[in-house]
Amino acid sequence: MVLTRDFKETVKERSVRDPAFAAAMLDEAATAFLNGDPRVARLILRDLVNASVGFEALAAETNRPSKSLHRMLSAQGNPNMDNLAAIFGAVRKRLGVAFEAHAIEAA
Template sequence: MALTRNFKHTVIERVERDPAFAKALLDEAATLFLNGEAETARLILRDLVNATLGFEQLAQATHKPSKSLHRMLSPQGNPSMDNLAAIFSAVRQRLGVGFEVHAVQAHA
């Protein structure tokens, strides 16, 4: 019989013991959004919210209803840029990190 673990619990436990992992998830979510992979980015961001702030605390930080935030970060979610910026800001503050953008030049 194979042993299985709930993925959400695995992510939460890893984030709690490994701050670098949490930062890497945030970086990956931002990179995916900027590269046009919004659905995957929302799912990673949702898992990160669950592992750090939780949706109730995120609702307080963003002044948005928790249910709305859940919908925004669902696979079919469509958060506005303002809401997305508020979510990233709240998670970034919780993790105590900033963003630094590095441009890559396209070759003609």
């Protein structure tokens, strides 16, 4: 008997079952990006796109090729700000969440 599950399927099922989980993933991706860790942000976004929008729907919504989106959100991806804004916007819209930025002083 197999005791493990595929990570992507686990994330997808949890995102569907728990919209707050999907919103938290989007928040983590944005936070990682803003805190200077774009690689982590891309990987979280990739998992979230797979779990929510799907790359084909994201391609249609952002007017960008699906293969390009896959490359952008890979570990070695290098999306420009316009592409990142389009991806964040499409996922945010699909999840029905809004972003709020708050500055905090670093200790």
